[in-house]
Amino acid sequence: MMVALLPLLWGCGGDDDPADDPVVPTPSVNVSMRSQSIAEGAEVDAPSTTQLALTYSVSVKLSASASITLNGAPVNATRNPNDVTGILIPLTLEEGTSYTLIVPEGAVVASSNASATAPAFTLNFKTKEKAQSVTPNIVTTPVAATTDAAKKLYAYLLEQYGRKVISSVMANVNWNNEEAERIGKAVGKYPAMNCYDFIHICFSPANWIDYTKIDPVQQWVKAGGLVQLMWHFNVPKTQGSTDVTCTPSETTFNTANVFTDGTWENKWFYEQMDKVVATMLKLQQAGIAATWRPFHEAAGNATHKKQAGWTKSWFWWGYDGAETYKKLWRTMFDYFKQKGINNLIWVWTTQNYNGDASQYNQDSDWYPGDEYVDIVARDLYGYNADRNLQEFNEIQATYPSKMVILGECGKDANTNTSSALPADFWRKGAKWGQFMVWYGANMEDDKWWQEALNCEDVITRDQVPSLQ
Numbered sequence: 463m464m465v466a467l468l469p470l471l472w473g474c475g476g477d478d479d480p481a482d483d484p485v486v487p488t489p490s491v492n493v494s495m496r497s498q499s500i501a502e503g504a505e506v507d508a509p510s511t512t513q514l515a516l517t518y519s520v521s522v523k524l525s526a527s528a529s530i531t532l533n534g535a536p537v538n539a540t541r542n543p544n545d546v547t548g549i550l551i552p553l554t555l556e557e558g559t560s561y562t563l564i565v566p567e568g569a570v571v572a573s574s575n576a577s578a579t580a581p582a583f584t585l586n587f588k589t590k591e592k593a594q595s596v597t598p599n600i601v602t603t604p605v606a607a608t609t610d611a612a613k614k615l616y617a618y619l620l621e622q623y624g625r626k627v628i629s630s631v632m633a634n635v636n637w638n639n640e641e642a643e644r645i646g647k648a649v650g651k652y653p654a655m656n657c658y659d660f661i662h663i664c665f666s667p668a669n670w671i672d673y674t675k676i677d678p679v680q681q682w683v684k685a686g687g688l689v690q691l692m693w694h695f696n697v698p699k700t701q702g703s704t705d706v707t708c709t710p711s712e713t714t715f716n717t718a719n720v721f722t723d724g725t726w727e728n729k730w731f732y733e734q735m736d737k738v739v740a741t742m743l744k745l746q747q748a749g750i751a752a753t754w755r756p757f758h759e760a761a762g763n764a765t766h767k768k769q770a771g772w773t774k775s776w777f778w779w780g781y782d783g784a785e786t787y788k789k790l791w792r793t794m795f796d797y798f799k800q801k802g803i804n805n806l807i808w809v810w811t812t813q814n815y816n817g818d819a820s821q822y823n824q825d826s827d828w829y830p831g832d833e834y835v836d837i838v839a840r841d842l843y844g845y846n847a848d849r850n851l852q853e854f855n856e857i858q859a860t861y862p863s864k865m866v867i868l869g870e871c872g873k874d875a876n877t878n879t880s881s882a883l884p885a886d887f888w889r890k891g892a893k894w895g896q897f898m899v900w901y902g903a904n905m906e907d908d909k910w911w912q913e914a915l916n917c918e919d920v921i922t923r924d925q926v927p928s929l930q
Contacts, residue, residue, distance in 0.1 A: 490578075491520060491572040491574060491575045491578035492519065492520075492578070493518055493519060493520055493522060493570065493571070493572050493578050493579060493580040493581075494518065494519045494580070494581070495516065495517075495518060495519075495580070495581075495583060496517045496518055496519050496547070497516075497517040498514065498515070498516050498517070498585065499513075499514055499515040499516075500514050500585060500587050501587075502585060502586060502587070503586060503587065504587045504588075505587070505588050505589070505590055506555070506587060506588075506589055506590070507589070507590055507918070508555040508556060508557045508559075508589040508590065509557075509622075509626075509925065509927070510918075510921075510925045511553055511555055511589070512552065512553055512554075512925075513550050513551060513552050513553055514550070514551040514553055514563065514585070515542065515548060515549075515550055515551075516548065516549045516550075516551070516565070516570075516583070517542075517545065517547050517548045518547050518548070518549070518570065518580060519547070520547060520572050520573070520574075521546040521547055521572065521573040521574065522541070522546070522547060522548075522549065522570050522571065522572060522573060522580065523541055523570075523571060523572075523573050524539055524540075524541060524549065524569065524570060524571075525568055525569055525570070525571050525576065525579075527568065527569075528568075528569035528570070529566060529569060530551060530563070530564065530565050530566075530569055531563070531564050532551075532553065532561060532562075532563045533561055533562060537551055537552060537553075537563075538552065539551045539552075539565075539569075546573065549570055551563070551565075555589050556589065557589050557590060557591060557592040558588075558589060558590070558591040558592060559588065559589050560586070560587075560588045561585075561586070561587055561588065561589070562584065562585070562586050563584070563585045563587075564582070564583075564584050565580075565582065565583040565584075566582050567579055567580070567581055567582040592625070599862045599863050600620065600623065600862075600863055600864065600865055601832075601863050601864070602620065603616070604616040604807055604808075604836050605808060605832075605833055605834060605835065605836050606795070606798075606799060606804065606806065606808060606836075607751065607804060607805060607806060607807055607836075608804040609746060609749075609751060609804050609805045610749075611749050611750060611751035611805060611929060612751035612804065612805045612806065612807065614751070614929040615688070615751040615752075615753075615807060615929055616807055616836065618926075618927070618929055619753075619807070619837075619865060619895060619896075620865065622895065622921060623865050623893075623895045624893050626919055626920065626921050627884055627888055627893070627894055627895065627896060627897055627919060627920055627921065628654045628655055628688065628895060628896040628897075628920075628921045629653040629654050629655065629884070629896075629897065629914065629915060629920050629921060629922055630653050630654065630655035630656070630657055630688075630690060630896055630897065630898035630899070631645060631653045631655075631656060631657065631898065631899050631901070632657045632659070632870070632898060632899065632900045632901045633656060633657060633658050633659060633901070634901045634902070635659060635661060635662070635901070636659075636662065636670075636671055637658060637662075637671060637672070637673055637675075637678055637679075638678050639656055639678055639681065639682050641656075641901050641905070642656045642682070642687070645908075645911050645915075646923075648908045648911065648912075649908065649911050649912050649915050649916075651915040651916070651922045651923070651924065652685075652687065652915075652922060652923035652924070653687075653899075653915070653922065653923060654687065654688050654921045654922055654923045654925070654926050655687060655688040655689065655690050655753075655896065655898070656682050656687055656688075656689065656690070657690035657691070657692060657755075657898055658678075658679065658689070658690070658691050658692075659691075659692050659693065659694055660673065660691065660692070660693040660694070660695075660738055660741075661693070661694040661696065663693070663734060663737045663738055663741075664696050664706055664734060664737075666737065673737070673738075673741045674740065674741065674744070676741065676744050676745055676748060676750075679745060679750060680748060680750070683750055685923065686923050686924065686926050686928070687923050687926065688753075688923075688926060688929075689745075689750060689751070689752040689753070690752060690753045690754075690755065690809075690898065691742075691752045691753070691754050691755070691806075692754075692755040692756065692758065693738065693755075693756045693757075694708050695708065695734065695756070695757070695778075695779065696708055697713055697715040697727075697730060697778060698713065698715065698730065699712055699713045699714070700713070700714050701714070701726045702726075707778075708777050708778060709776065709777070709778070710774065710775065710776075710777070710778045710781040713778060715727055715730075715778055716782075717778055717779065717781055717782040717786055717790070718782050718786055720790065720793070721789065721793070732797075735794065735797060735798075739797075739798065739801045739803060742798070742803045742805070742806070743801070743802065743803065745805065746802075746803060746804065746805040750805065751805040751806070751807070751929070752805065752806060752807070753806070753807040753808075753809050753836075753837065754806040754807060754808055754809060755809040755810075755811060755839060755869060756791070756794060757777075757779045757780075757787065757790060757791055757794075757810075758777075758811035758839070758841070758869065759776070759777060759780075759811050759813060759841060760775060760777065760779060760780035760787045760811070760813075760825075760828050761775060761780055761784075761812075761813040761816075761825035761828050762774060762775035762776040762777065762780055762813070762816075763775070763776070763816065763822075764780065764783070764825075765813060765815075765816065765822045765823040765824070765825045766816075766821060766822055766823075767821055767822065767823060768821070775787075780828070784825075784827040784828045787828055788828065788829075788830050788831070791810070791830040791834060792830060792831075792834055795808065795830070795834050807836045807837060808834065808835055808836045808837070809835075809836065809837040809838075809839050809867070809869065810829065810830060810834075810835045810837070810838055810839065811838075811839040811840065811841060811869050812825055812826075812828075812829070812838055812839070812840055812857060812860075812861075813825045813828075814840055814853055814856055814857050814860075815856070817842070817845075817849070817853075819856075824860065826860060829861075832863060832864075835864065836864065836865070837864060837865045837866070837867055837895070838857055838861045838864045838865070838866050838867075839866070839867045839868070839869025839870075840853055840854075840857055840866070840867075840868060840869060841868075841869050841870035841871070842868060842870070842871050842881065843870070843871060843872055843873065843874045843875075843881065843900075843904060844872075844873060844874025844877055844879035844880065844881060845871070845881060845882060846882050846886075847882040847886040847887040847889075847890040847892065848890065850868075850882055850887040850890065850892040850894075851887065851890045851891050851892040853892070854866060854887075854891070854892040854893065854894060855891075855892075865895045866894060866895060867894050867895040867896040867897075867898075868894040868896060868897040868898065869896075869898060870898055870899075870900050871897050871898065871899055871900070872899045872900040872904035872905060872906055873903070873904050873905065873906055874904075875903040875904055880906055880907075880910055881897075881899075881906065883910065883913050883914055883917070884897060884914050884917050884919060884920050885913070885914075885917040885919060885920075888917075888919045889919070899911075
């Protein structure tokens with residue numbers, strides 16, 4: 463009896479037979495394209511278009527065998543770190559070129575099911591032709607810069623000239639990036655360039671200012687920014703005084719005595735230059751190049767057609783007239799060269815009628831000379847687009863071999879009038895190579911910066927290529 467039951471017991475089996483387990487179907491996943499950052503047939507700007515973002519309907523990843531190509535050459539795509547449904551494809555584009563990007567079927571798959579593949583995707587687009595420079599006569603090499611970084615900086619400035627305007631902001635007096643950081647946090651984009659002032663070099667090193675430490679500049683460059691340097695060159699109010707000023711009426715400093723050995727003016731001039739030289743050499747050794755704007759706005763009111771007691775330069779370096787001023791500029795230029803400083807692009811600032819040709823003469827007599835200047839700047843506060851255009855055209859016509867920039871701009875603190883937005887002055891035809899907004903009472907508000915840095919004609923820090 464027991465023997466007879468054995469086959470039956472074995473036949474009943476148990477729950478361990480996998481053949482009896484229910485089959486659970488894999489959920490069906492549909493992977494489709496939801497959006498793309500470049501439209502089919504679009505014409506894009508090559509320098510500022512650095513990636514293509516694709517967004518899918520579900521969480522996706524790249525397959526191990528993904529083979530994405532741009533004009534037949536493989537490109538290394540990555541998953542978007544900020545969006546699980548996104549794929550980022552880096553782009554290195556040439557101007558005036560047609561492109562075909564191919565993402566084959568199977569290159570992108572669902573994260574939950576590698577067998578669920580996105581369909582093949584093909585994108586055809588092209589890049590804009592390179593815009594012609596404002597003038598074909600601009601010199602292609604800098605007057606003194608010989609370091610690789612400086613030559614690359616000059617080449618980049620020249621390449622962008624007439625195509626786009628480089629955004630810049632003035633540091634809040636000291637050796638820092640505070641204004642740039644504030645704008646970056648408020649707007650989500652940073653100005654491309656930060657301008658530092660050696661105004662306090664006579665007090666350095668001190669516990670509140672130390673130009674021997676170049677960390678702020680290095681941090682800015684590491685983040686991708688361009689560097690500008692300028693100098694409100696302070697002098698003692700009287701010989702031996704610790705109170706300093708730039709204003710001629712506040713000092714007994716005799717500019718002409720700078721060139722006479724043994725005078726206190728000569729001693730102060732070279733002591734301060736040596737301090738700046740030491741920092742310049744540190745920057746150069748760190749591979750950093752900069753545009754350099756010393757002795758700015760030299761003419762002041764001195765070119766007024768009707769001379770009076772107030773028709774003078776408002777800085778000591780211009781107070782003794784054009785010839786003394788040019789000698790100062792050339793003395794600094796030659797001294798820097800003698801000290802081995804080769805990383806600077808030299809920027810001279812014109813008054814250009816001081817905004818009114820009916821009352822002021824041109825200040826071209828103050829121009830140091832083509833062999834001493836790379837770029838010509840103009841400082842304008844509260845100027846609308848039409849006045850920007852007038853100034854730009856007059857300056858470019860006067861200095862046809864030089865790039866022309868808006869050395870300073872911002873709100874006119876006296877009238878509370880803002881400067882024209884870059885979109886307005888640029889489309890009007892004022893093709894400044896750069897605009898630099900001043901700090902403090904002249905600083906434009908966040909709304910101005912928001913519109914400025916989101917303008918397609920403006921270069922922001924994230925669009926600057928590596929020049930190191």
